[in-house]
Amino acid sequence: MLSRTADHLFWMSRYTERAENTARLLDVNYQTSLLPPTGADAQAGWRALLGINELMPAYVARHGDSIHASGVMDFMVRDEGNPCSLMSCLRNARENARAVRAALTTELWETHNQTWLEARRLLQEGQFERDPGAFFEWVKLRSHLSRGVSTGTMLQDEAFHFLRLGTFLERADNTARLVDVKFHAAAGHLAAAAGPGGVHDAQGLHGAQKDQDFYHWSAVLRSLSAFEVYRKVYRDVIRPERVAELLMLRADMPRSLLACLNEVIATLALVGGDPLSPTQRHAKKLRASLAYTRIDEIVAAGLHTFLAQFLDHVNALGAHISREFLLPSSA
Template sequence: MLSRTADHLYWMARYTERAENTARMLDINYQTSLLPQSSEAAEQGWRGLLSISELTRDYHAKHAGLAQREIMGFMVRDESNPSSIHSCLRAARENARAVRGTLTTEVWETANTTWLEFKRLLARGSFERDPSEFFEWVKFRSHLSRGVTYGTMLQDESFHFLRLGTFLERADNTARLLDVKFHGARPIPPGSSGDYFGTLQHTEPLEIDFYYWSAILRSVSAFEIYRKVYRNVIQPEKVAELLILRRDMPRSLLACMEEVVSNLGYVANEHSGETQRRAGRLRADLRFGRIDEILATGLHAFLTQFLDRVGDLGVGISRDFLVPV
């Protein structure tokens, strides 16, 4: 396969996944903003959202304060923000158009229709009228894109580059979400199993903690899964275990790395040995890791290192398969 074709397929998938992840984070922040809480806690939630995407500096270059409406607009419709839903869906569609002959008709039409309908929804004011419904639409279109890809494309190199982009982006986003949200959590009393979490003191009642951790689980479609797996109250260390080490949790770090390693194996060439080795080692660290060991050494340090290693994998994939940056 031509490296330029692989590049377009890889980034088409990454941008589609990024749009969905942005919608998920915005929806959870919007939902939790409706709960009783102090203005400081609400502001911290929106600050964390910008931090996840590394957009704090870009946002403050255009806006003075941390207003909910301005942040949501910046993350949804701002064309100058490369991580906004607008920019991601447009980039996904343009990458799909560049390799239209490689995609099935259904995959191309899904990407094209998503972009056109997104513009129509913005023009009609659907985002302002009901943000949650709008975010659900974005998530649904991403699910549809993956389903159509899986259901209609020949599982050749094109298919594997699409999958590779999807799961590398998902791993990166899940790690960012965990890092920021666990840092924003209420510290758990010393001596408890959750003494590793949080850096901020909150003044909200303890009942709010349930909604906080529930929101984190719902942001990655894991609330029902948590109840099925653990069958008890929501505990921060169990949330971390589910989203890091559970192979059967679709958006966990381990599940994502299983897919990355698998799809790398399908497209391997004579230059990709080192990238495959690094991906395999990262998967092994997750596969044989234990949550108590991760927490004992520091969750933030673990996730920071994971993000660095995922970033190195992205560089290696670009070097081995794609158009040089």
């Protein structure tokens, strides 16, 4: 396969996955903003959302220093000058799909094209303002549809493998960013949970604080479609250290960091790369850092530090993939 074609397929799937994850983040912030937090708490939530993708300077340049729900929602949904906005991601996914229409099935191309056209129509007709939650759900469903159509209609050749490679690398990046921001904000509570009795012996907080924690952590779980999974796996009250364990270290949780790295490594083997290449070695070392550790060890060493390093390694892995598979050969 031409590296140019592989590059378009890789980024088509990355932008589709990024749109879905942005919709998840916005939806959970919107839903929690309907609860009765203080103004400072609400602003901190929107500020954290911008911090996930390091967008604070760009936001301030467009909307000033005031962080408020309407400004952040407009910036993260409509603003095509923001490369991480929903419309930017959907447009870029569609443009990458258009560039390699011959490598896609008709159904997959039409899915991406219709998603972009329908998203523009919904915004023009004011559907987003009337019901933001329904719009975010629509974006997530269109992403699910894209993956389902690719799996159900495409030949499982190199083109299909590069689609999956982009999907799971982007998912690992976005899950790590969400976990980092949400847990960094609650670092004091998580450290207390990892006290002398061990992380799984932590009892959490009581009274009003306990109720507030339940809504916070359940919102985090719902943002990654993990609330029902948590209940099935742990059958207990929601504890932050177990939320971290589920979203980072459970190989059977579809959006966890470990599950994403497992998929990336399996896909790299299918595209025919050298098992000893820098790309595969880097990916396997990154997976080992998740597969052979425990959440209490990560918390004791510093969860934020671990996730910051993980994100650096994911970016480096993306650079390795680009050098080995995606950039045109100099020969």
